[in-house]
Amino acid sequence: MKATITTLSGDGIGPEVMAEALRVLDRVSSRYGHEFVTHEALIGGVAIDRAGDPFPQETRRLGEQSDAILLAAVGGPQWDSPSARVRPEQGLLAMRKHFGLFANLRPVKVYPMLAQNVPLRPDLLEGVDILIIRELTGGLYFGPRQEMGDGDTAYDTMLYTRSEVERVAHVAFRAAQGRRKKVTSVDKANVLASMRLWRSTVNRVHEDYPDVVLDHVLVDACTMHLIMRPSSFDVLLAENMFGDILSDEASVLAGSLGMLPSASLGEGRFGLYEPVHGSAPDIAGRGKANPTGMILSLAMLLRYSLNLDAEAKAIEQAVEGVLADGARTGDIARQGETVVSTREFTDAVIAKL
Ligand code: NAD
Numbered sequence: 001m002k003a004t005i006t007t008l009s010g011d012g013i014g015p016e017v018m019a020e021a022l023r024v025l026d027r028v029s030s031r032y033g034h035e036f037v038t039h040e041a042l043i044g045g046v047a048i049d050r051a052g053d054p055f056p057q058e059t060r061r062l063g064e065q066s067d068a069i070l071l072a073a074v075g076g077p078q079w080d081s082p083s084a085r086v087r088p089e090q091g092l093l094a095m096r097k098h099f100g101l102f103a104n105l106r107p108v109k110v111y112p113m114l115a116q117n118v119p120l121r122p123d124l125l126e127g128v129d130i131l132i133i134r135e136l137t138g139g140l141y142f143g144p145r146q147e148m149g150d151g152d153t154a155y156d157t158m159l160y161t162r163s164e165v166e167r168v169a170h171v172a173f174r175a176a177q178g179r180r181k182k183v184t185s186v187d188k189a190n191v192l193a194s195m196r197l198w199r200s201t202v203n204r205v206h207e208d209y210p211d212v213v214l215d216h217v218l219v220d221a222c223t224m225h226l227i228m229r230p231s232s233f234d235v236l237l238a239e240n241m242f243g244d245i246l247s248d249e250a251s252v253l254a255g256s257l258g259m260l261p262s263a264s265l266g267e268g269r270f271g272l273y274e275p276v277h278g279s280a281p282d283i284a285g286r287g288k289a290n291p292t293g294m295i296l297s298l299a300m301l302l303r304y305s306l307n308l309d310a311e312a313k314a315i316e317q318a319v320e321g322v323l324a325d326g327a328r329t330g331d332i333a334r335q336g337e338t339v340v341s342t343r344e345f346t347d348a349v350i351a352k353l
Helices: 014-032 044-051 057-064 087-100 112-117 162-177 193-206 219-228 240-254 290-305 308-326 342-352
Strands: 003-008 035-040 068-073 103-109 127-133 145-147 153-156 182-187 213-218 235-239 260-265 271-275
Touching: 003 014, 003 044, 003 057, 014 035, 014 068, 014 087, 014 290, 014 308, 014 342, 044 087, 057 087, 057 103, 103 162, 103 290, 112 308, 127 162, 127 240, 162 182, 162 193, 162 235, 162 271, 182 193, 182 219, 182 240, 193 219, 213 219, 219 235, 219 240, 235 240, 260 290, 271 290, 290 308, 290 342
Parallel strands: 003 035, 003 068, 068 271, 127 235, 182 213, 182 235
Antiparallel strands: 103 127, 103 260, 145 153, 260 271
16 A cells, blocks of 8 residues: 655654654555655754644645555754743644544553563563543543633533534444443533533444443543453543543653554544553663654554555564563563663564565
């Protein structure tokens, strides 16, 4: 197949891990006979420096002409001044909004060989394979808010419309159909009116998916279940802020931030794919970054935007094989274990492909 991908390397370790993902993409293209055209564009801090805008017009234009966007990471101390007029992260928010990306998918998988990096009993980690689906453009982060003039009062609003809940619920049920056919919907329906709308809407959408089992859990209980019985979850569907918090909690199960990929989807196949980690300025430019989250984000891009499931699985299996062989970047190495560089880790993944 032919596909066009916009690549946004961004800041810090971004360019390092992006370069590795592109080498993996090259390997997939030669092995499976695809033609992937990639265009690099500016985002985040580097875009502020060179174009005065964290999400420049040219990046928007290239993205609109692409099948998908692959993003590494943005941000860094040089753009963090409290008096800064514009920040790198604004580029991400503007991009999600521009492309209508309302569903954020974060798979959290536990690799048995990394169980020693996780502060939970190994028996609790057996079989953990969760797909968190976070609503990304509504809820408490987007509702009306105000800081009152008196300086003593402020409010935020958790606001959802039925259609906003419906579209993300469909994403969750469809994803579950390709997995273990279970959706756990997270809410706070015992207290919040918006969350009662959430629950009744999810129940209604569920009627279209009789092959999927649905259960509801209150967000406070969910934080406990995630560490007490993480393997009981398949697809976890949550409101924007609840999903933000739960996905960070769940990321601990994977052993390192550097392991986790994500996808942000809207209507249709177009999507934005990025590792969960940030720009890691503390290790940037030294070949120390774990490229796994970035490489697995590429696998998600192939699966969700290009419908290349076999290629996505091949990448995931190659990463798993390399970990099983004992390759470790610094973030996942035990004391005394040999540490490989970003490039050496990717070389091993490419060799398996
Ligand atoms: P971070 O994720 O960049 O780093 C947290 C810790 O994890 C650091 O010690 C870092 O070295 C380590 N780490 C992260 N990714 C790694 C990888 N692939 N391999 C090995 N170790 C890795 O978070 P932070 O330090 O809080 O933020 C740094 C910058 O990144 C800030 O400017 C922040 O705003 C930005 N940020 C961007 C995104 C994004 O681009 N989506 C997300 C989070 C933070």
